[in-house]
Structure formats: C-alpha cells, structure tokens
Amino acid sequence: MEISRVTLEIFSKLEKKWLSHCEGxxxxxxxxxxxxxxxxxxxxxxxIHLEEQIQAKTGDSNARxxxxxxxxxxxxxxxxxxxxxxxxxxxxxxxxxxxxAVKFVTERRNELFKEVSVGFFxxxxxxxxxxxxxxxxxxxxREDGKVLTLKDTCKPLLVPCFDLKSSAxxxxxRADACESxxxxxxxxxxxxxxxxxxxxxxxxxxxxxxxxxxxxxxxGGLVMNNPTAIxxxxxxxxxxEFPSLTGVEDLVVISIGNGxxxxxxxRKINRHGECRMSSVVDIALDGVSDTVDQMLSNAFCWNxxxxxxxxxxxxxxxxxxxxxxxxxxxxxxxxxxxxxKRLLTETNGQRIESFVKRLVASRRSSLPPSPCKxxxxxxxxxxx
Numbered sequence: 001m002e003i004s005r006v007t008l009e010i011f012s013k014l015e016k017k018w019l020s021h022c023e024g025x026x027x028x029x030x031x032x033x034x035x036x037x038x039x040x041x042x043x044x045x046x047x048i049h050l051e052e053q054i055q056a057k058t059g060d061s062n063a064r065x066x067x068x069x070x071x072x073x074x075x076x077x078x079x080x081x082x083x084x085x086x087x088x089x090x091x092x093x094x095x096x097x098x099x100x101a102v103k104f105v106t107e108r109r110n111e112l113f114k115e116v117s118v119g120f121f122x123x124x125x126x127x128x129x130x131x132x133x134x135x136x137x138x139x140x141x142r143e144d145g146k147v148l149t150l151k152d153t154c155k156p157l158l159v160p161c162f163d164l165k166s167s168a169x170x171x172x173x174r175a176d177a178c179e180s181x182x183x184x185x186x187x188x189x190x191x192x193x194x195x196x197x198x199x200x201x202x203x204x205x206x207x208x209x210x211x212x213x214x215x216x217x218x219x220g221g222l223v224m225n226n227p228t229a230i231x232x233x234x235x236x237x238x239x240x241e242f243p244s245l246t247g248v249e250d251l252v253v254i255s256i257g258n259g260x261x262x263x264x265x266x267r268k269i270n271r272h273g274e275c276r277m278s279s280v281v282d283i284a285l286d287g288v289s290d291t292v293d294q295m296l297s298n299a300f301c302w303n304x305x306x307x308x309x310x311x312x313x314x315x316x317x318x319x320x321x322x323x324x325x326x327x328x329x330x331x332x333x334x335x336x337x338x339x340x341k342r343l344l345t346e347t348n349g350q351r352i353e354s355f356v357k358r359l360v361a362s363r364r365s366s367l368p369p370s371p372c373k374x375x376x377x378x379x380x381x382x383x384x
Contacts, residue, residue, distance in 0.1 A: 026362060027252045027306070027362055028250055029069045030069065030070070030231050030232060030252070030253040031071070032072075032253070032256065033073070033074040033078030033256050034078050034227075034258040035074070035078045035195075035285070036285050036286075037077065038109060040077055040081060040105045041312070041324055043077075043081060045328055046256045046328075047065065047101070047256065049352050050065060051063075051064065051097060053353050054067070054359065054360065064085070064097065065098055066094050066155050068360070069359075070155060070241075070242070071235055072085070072157055074227060075159065075194055075220045075221050075226070076219060076225070078227075079190070079195070080105055080112075081098075081101050082159070083190070084101035085097070086153045086154050087153060087187060088148070088153055090142060092154060112136075114131040126201065127200045132195070136188035136191055136192060137188045140187045141188075149185060149187060150174050150185055150190065151178055155174075156173075157173070158172070159171070159227075160172070160194060161193040161194045161196070161217040162222050164216040165214070165216045169224060172185055185206060185207075186206075193217035194221075197221070201219075203217060222284065224288065226257070226293060228292055229295060229296065248306075249302075249303060251307075252307075252362075253308070255293065257293075260312070290335075294335050297309075297334070310351065312327050328352075329348075330347060332348050
C-alpha cells in the first residue's frame with residue numbers, strides 16, 4: 001500500500017524530533033580530582049593515562065582531556081592539575097597537557113610547598129605562602145602578560161575552599177565568574193586559597209577582580225577533599241550551561257583520588273593508645289573523600305558504569321607508597337551500599353581505558369570553550 005505524502009511528512013517530523021531529543025540527552029561528562037598532601041602520584045598517573053588513552057583511541061595526538069569533558073573540579077593539589085589542564089591559552093585550547101601539568105607539580109614541588117622555620121625559636125615548620133604564590137603567578141600568566149582568571153578556562157571549573165569570614169565553604173566557579181566580576185578571581189589565587197592547609201599555611205585573603213568580594217580562605221580539603229559531589233550538584237542545577245540535564249542518569253563521572261593520607265592503623269595511634277594529633281587532619285580528609293565516594297556510588301547504583309572512582313590502596317603519606325606505574329597496575333576498588341567495598345579484577349589502568357572507550361564513543365564535548373567570555377558583566381551592588 002502506497003504511503004501518502006502527508007503520512008511521510010508526519011513520520012519525517014517525528015523522526016527529526018526524536019533525533020533532536022536523543023542529541024539533547026547526550027551524557028554530561030564530569031572529571032573530579034581529589035586534594036590531599038603534596039603528591040600527585042595517583043592523580044598524576046591517572047590523568048596522564050586518561051589523556052594518552054583519549055589520543056590513542058581518537059588517533060589525534062592533539063586531543064586533550066577538556067575535549068571530552070563538560071565540567072572539571074579539583075581541590076588542593078588536585079586543583080593545581082584541574083586548573084592547568086583547563087586554563088585557556090587564548091585560542092580556546094588548554095595551556096598544558098596532562099603530562100606537562102604533572103611534570104610542573106613534580107619538578108617544582110619544593111617551590112610550591114617550600115618549608116620554612118617560623119616562631120620565636122624557629123622550631124615550627126610551615127610552607128611558604130610567598131613561594132607558592134610566586135610560582136603560581138608565573139605559570140598562570142600568559143606570554144602576552146594576561147593574568148588568567150576563572151573566566152579564562154576552556155570548560156566550567158569548580159574549586160572549593162573554606163571561608164573563615166563567613167564560616168562556610170566557598171566554591172570558586174566559572175559560572176559565577178561569568179555572571180559577575182564580583183565572583184571572578186585570578187586562577188593563581190584560587191589555587192592558593194584551596195591549598196591552605198591551616199597546619200602548614202597561613203589563611204589566605206583574596207579578592208575578586210573588581211575587589212567587591214573577599215575571602216579569608218583555608219584548605220578546601222577540610223570540607224570538600226573529594227569535590228565530585230559539588231561537581232555533580234552544580235551540573236544538575238546549572239541550567240544555563242547544562243539545560244538538558246535532569247538527573248544522575250544523564251551524567252558520566254570519573255573521580256580521581258590521591259591515595260590514603262592517614263596511613264595504616266598503627267600510625268594513627270600512639271604508644272598510649274591515643275589518636276595522634278598529627279593524623280587527625282589526614283583522617284578527616286580521607287573520611288570526606290570516602291564519604292563522598294559512598295554517596296556517589298549509592299546515587300549511581302542503577303547505572304554503576306556511569307561512575308568510576310580511581311584510588312590507590314597504598315599509603316601515600318609515609319615510607320610506603322606506589323609509583324605512578326604501580327597506581328595503574330593496582331586492582332581497582334569499588335564502593336558498595338552501606339559502606340562496603342570490593343576488590344575488582346580490573347586494574348586502575350584498565351578501568352580508565354574502559355571509561356575512555358565510552359567517552360570517545362559519545363564524541364567530543366558539545367559545550368563551547370568559553371560560552372560566557374564575551375558576555376557583559378553586571379557587578380553586584382554590594383559585595384559578598
């Protein structure tokens with residue numbers, strides 16, 4: 001039986017509408033990088049492998065992590081990496097490859113975390129804020145003299161800290177920076193803010209580019225060492241940049257840890273059976289990271305392949321610790337409901353490879369590099 005022209009037109013319109021609906025519901029890809037300590041052994045190995053796998057599977061040596069992710073979050077030393085692989089070179093491309101970013105942190109670690117003696121008897125050891133600030137300013141200033149700010153990133157960026165002025169967490173966000181100069185901060189200062197371990201660095205005062213918003217910041221890891229939760233909730237509620245995102249079923253997330261900081265049980269307890277004060281902060285950071293991992297595992301329990309957590313089971317904050325190669329050959333660990341964990345047959349490297357296959361299959365990110373860069377900015381009447 002011959003189909004009429006009207007029927008064909010109806011089916012053609014329905015087909016276009018269906019295809020449009022499928023395209024609109026394409027997964028939003030999230031990359032989150034933990035803070036913790038001064039080492040990037042776990043996160044560095046994971047990021048380098050992630051980018052190299054993207055290049056191998058696309059056949060494009062110029063492909064970068066930002067090409068296949070829609071939002072990136074980082075805390076502490078993880079924020080250094082998150083910012084560097086996302087910072088815009090002025091042409092919509094990242095200033096640094098993953099390998100270059102990891103190399104920078106590794107080679108200039110002693111400048112970023114330079115120990116100095118302080119106090120009346122010069123007995124207390126702390127990190128030099130001035131040394132860290134000098135290095136960060138150098139690396140996040142372009143050759144043309146432009147000091148990069150939150151607006152100068154290829155993709156949406158999230159970096160948390162804790163603001164002592166308001167006694168509450170504060171999240172640096174490109175979305176907020178695009179809305180108002182009162183929430184746009186220089187990137188070097190954002191990293192300095194989230195890296196301010198109060199036991200090793202003095203609280204850091206920073207101001208927005210219009211000087212209307214200020215923050216007295218300490219380490220973001222104290223409240224959000226694993227920033228995956230804020231990345232997910234930000235994406236779900238940011239309808240301007242993610243209009244078609246309706247729930248976790250529309251997300252694909254990879255969360256990269258930085259190894260255990262608190263160490264083995266005997267290192268947490270002194271000879272009197274008391275908890276060592278030196279280990280309390282590390283315990284808190286590990287606890288925050290694992291709690292967020294547990295929450296995300298529960299949220300993605302119906303589609304577990306959409307959430308991948310890469311973490312090392314070895315101790316980083318001591319004499320025992322994996323090499324970057326060992327991180328990738330370690331068997332992965334997956335969180336289960338009610339706090340349980342299970343050891344997987346896949347290694348961390350294999351899990352990253354499987355994740356990249358899905359990324360490449362879903363094509364490059366559809367978000368423009370900097371959708372708000374040229375928008376008019378309306379400053380707030382009153383600062384924060």
